[in-house]
Amino acid sequence: MNTFANNAIVRLEDVHLSFGQTEVLKGIDLTVNKGDAVSIIGPSGSGKSTILRCINALVAPQSGRITVGGTRVDQLTKESERIALRKRVGIVFQQYNLFPHLTVLDNIVLAPTRILGVDRREAEKLARHLLEKVRLVEKANAYPGQLSGGQQQRVAIARALAMKPELVLFDEVTSALDPETVGEVLWVIRDLVRDGMTSILVTHEMRFAEEISDTVVFTENGRVVDRGSPEQIFRNPDNPRVRQFVSGLSGHNAMRDGEGI
Amino acid sequence: MQDMNLTDLFVSLTDKVGLNYQFLATGYEAQIWRDGFVTTLYLVVLLIPVSLIFGLLFAACLTSGRLWLSAPVRAFVEITRNTPTLVQLMFSFLVLNTFVSNLVGGAQNNPLTPFFWVVAVVGLHIAALHAEAIRAGIEAVPASTVEAARGIGFNQLQILRYVEVPLAFRASLPAIVNNLINLVKLTTVGNAIAVSEITYASIMVWTQRDNVVELMIVILAFFSLINLIVARVGLWVERKLAVPGYGL
Numbered sequence: 057m058n059t060f061a062n063n064a065i066v067r068l069e070d071v072h073l074s075f076g077q078t079e080v081l082k083g084i085d086l087t088v089n090k091g092d093a094v095s096i097i098g099p100s101g102s103g104k105s106t107i108l109r110c111i112n113a114l115v116a117p118q119s120g121r122i123t124v125g126g127t128r129v130d131q132l133t134k135e136s137e138r139i140a141l142r143k144r145v146g147i148v149f150q151q152y153n154l155f156p157h158l159t160v161l162d163n164i165v166l167a168p169t170r171i172l173g174v175d176r177r178e179a180e181k182l183a184r185h186l187l188e189k190v191r192l193v194e195k196a197n198a199y200p201g202q203l204s205g206g207q208q209q210r211v212a213i214a215r216a217l218a219m220k221p222e223l224v225l226f227d228e229v230t231s232a233l234d235p236e237t238v239g240e241v242l243w244v245i246r247d248l249v250r251d252g253m254t255s256i257l258v259t260h261e262m263r264f265a266e267e268i269s270d271t272v273v274f275t276e277n278g279r280v281v282d283r284g285s286p287e288q289i290f291r292n293p294d295n296p297r298v299r300q301f302v303s304g305l306s307g308h309n310a311m312r313d314g315e316g317i
Numbered sequence: 318m319q320d321m322n323l324t325d326l327f328v329s330l331t332d333k334v335g336l337n338y339q340f341l342a343t344g345y346e347a348q349i350w351r352d353g354f355v356t357t358l359y360l361v362v363l364l365i366p367v368s369l370i371f372g373l374l375f376a377a378c379l380t381s382g383r384l385w386l387s388a389p390v391r392a393f394v395e396i397t398r399n400t401p402t403l404v405q406l407m408f409s410f411l412v413l414n415t416f417v418s419n420l421v422g423g424a425q426n427n428p429l430t431p432f433f434w435v436v437a438v439v440g441l442h443i444a445a446l447h448a449e450a451i452r453a454g455i456e457a458v459p460a461s462t463v464e465a466a467r468g469i470g471f472n473q474l475q476i477l478r479y480v481e482v483p484l485a486f487r488a489s490l491p492a493i494v495n496n497l498i499n500l501v502k503l504t505t506v507g508n509a510i511a512v513s514e515i516t517y518a519s520i521m522v523w524t525q526r527d528n529v530v531e532l533m534i535v536i537l538a539f540f541s542l543i544n545l546i547v548a549r550v551g552l553w554v555e556r557k558l559a560v561p562g563y564g565l
């Protein structure tokens with residue numbers, strides 16, 4: 057497709073997906089290069105979460121190709137193959153979804169020890185290193201219920217990273233947070249992206265998306281309406297629908313920032 | 318020797334307030350009665366883990382999403398839940414046991430004892446109740462938590478083991494403890510098929526001695542004590558498993 061094509065780690069081609077009668081994805085094309093950060097923006101219900109779930113084989117499209125690091129995800133038939141893929145692709149959700157009965161450390165250690173067979177000491181060492189990265193070392197022995205939303209989300213990011221994924225999917229990871237804690241989570245993601253972690257972010261944080269993304273994709277109604285550099289999408293969008301959406305949201309953000317003070 | 322003295326002392330003291338425990342000083346009846354306590358305790362100690370293991374197994378089947386696993390277990394749960402345990406026990410002993418006897422060529426070859434049938438029937442009956450409680454607990458685990466576990470790369474069994482069961486067990490613990498208290502009381506159905514647990518043994522004694530009230534007092538105290546312990550241990554486990562900042 058383009059000169060970077062060989063570098064692609066994720067590629068979706070003409071992906072169609074329906075839930076029963078509802079057509080949710082109507083021909084999605086998306087390429088993500090290794091080390092890039094791609095943001096997916098668009099109105100609610102446009103299929104953003106579904107795109108991420110497809111990449112991680114949590115849902116299967118009816119047609120189209122999905123390639124992740126050499127694996128044809130759409131052709132996986134066995135659950136064991138899908139599991140093998142999920143080990144390589146981290147995903148972080150809006151609602152953190154930590155395991156409430158495990159301490160922060162155990163949340164991070166569970167998957168490497170039980171899925172990858174890493175020994176406990178090794179896994180704990182990595183977990184503590186990751187907690188340092190997300191600035192939560194002192195919370196290692198706390199339970200999720202004792203943490204703020206922002207702290208829980210940072211643990212969720214550490215938990216995903218503990219599997220040493222090739223890429224990480226972020227699904228509106230700051231949407232459930234109060235404005236004051238959004239920043240601490242964005243900090244962590246910004247660091248990750250700077251370290252070269254391939255990331256796909258569904259986000260409503262337009263300024264953040266503009267700052268860290270290599271590419272921004274605008275989806276609506278199950279289609280990619282526009283894509284380009286952050287500059288292109290946020291500063292001078294050609295597409296009137298994108299222009300309307302972006303200006304509407306920046307107003308919203310400005311209002312919220314005002315409240316935060 | 319000391320034992321004998323204590324028994325004599327007890328018999329004479331209770332005699333003064335008009336309670337007749339004289340059989341305790343005899344060899345045979347005292348032995349029957351003591352064995353009754355032991356048998357009941359043995360039943361309880363055996364039945365608790367049996368009911369829990371099968372309860373967990375049934376719950377796993379019920380929530381497996383596979384019809385060939387869930388449908389038979391669902392049918393069994395409904396039948397055992399909705400019919401009297403006494404009838405189940407009689408059916409098992411009089412029908413199933415006879416069937417087994419015929420299969421192996423006569424009752425003398427049948428290894429299954431009345432004791433076995435009490436454990437099987439009461440154990441599976443309570444297991445069905447546990448299973449319902451655990452199933453409800455598993456279904457109460459948020460879909461998003463399960464999806465997160467799937468997204469990380471856990472398989473179905475690992476999700477059950479590391480996420481769903483630990484959470485479901487905490488949520489269903491009060492119901493499970495209730496079931497166990499019922500289990501302790503249900504051991505008395507063994508009476509109907511001549512398993513010499515405490516009520517059966519007591520009937521043997523009081524038909525000879527005419528001391529129903531005396532034996533009743535002890536039986537009631539005995540069951541109250543066991544269930545007090547069950548409830549206490551349940552509470553202790555509940556506290557032990559309580560997760561800070563989590564409303565379970």
Ligand SMILES: Nc1ncnc2c1ncn2[C@@H]1O[C@H](COP(=O)(O)OP(=O)(O)OP(=O)(O)O)[C@@H](O)[C@H]1O
Pocket residue numbers: 075078080099100101102103104105106107228
């Ligand atoms: N499991 C499902 N079954 C049926 N419909 C679903 C399912 N998951 C999503 N949908 C529908 O698919 C559409 C796209 O959902 P999706 O969650 O991908 O949107 P989104 O862009 O992430 O929206 P939001 O910004 O609100 O998170 C919605 O209309 C939703 O109702």
Ligand SMILES: [Mg+2]
Pocket residue numbers: 104105106227228
């Ligand atoms: Mg979404």
